[in-house]
Amino acid sequence: MNIPFLMSLKYSTETMCTGLRTMEENCNYITENDFLSNNNNYHDLMADYCVSAYRFQQAFLKSQTELLEKMKIAIREECTHEWVVDLIDITPDCSKKIKYCKHCELVDA
Ligand SMILES: [Zn+2]
Numbered sequence: 656m657n658i659p660f661l662m663s664l665k666y667s668t669e670t671m672c673t674g675l676r677t678m679e680e681n682c683n684y685i686t687e688n689d690f691l692s693n694n695n696n697y698h699d700l701m702a703d704y705c706v707s708a709y710r711f712q713q714a715f716l717k718s719q720t721e722l723l724e725k726m727k728i729a730i731r732e733e734c735t736h737e738w739v740v741d742l743i744d745i746t747p748d749c750s751k752k753i754k755y756c757k758h759c760e761l762v763d764a
Pocket of ligand 1: 734735736737756757758759760761
């Protein structure tokens with residue numbers, strides 16, 4: 656299997672999961688700040704957003720998270736890993752050595 660394509664699927668799925676989590680946070684913010692009240696000019700927009708989120712967000716996030724795990728397994732199994740050792744800065748005075756695959760970015764602990 657083509658690792659760059661699998662990585663592209665993984666990135667887009669991760670981005671989607673981040674967006675779906677943000678959607679949940681937005682609904683909490685809307686509720687906590689009483690943006691669903693009739694005093695708000697954008698009441699209908701806020702309500703539509705939350706209805707859409709409550710209908711689809713949880714189930715879609717669950718299925719995307721499951722897909723993401725399958726993609727990670729496929730990438731780990733398919734990649735012909737080429738390990739690179741690099742130093743990452745933790746603080747200005749302290750760095751840490753990490754080893755990762757230059758194709759699939761898997762970190763070797
Ligand atoms: Zn790899």
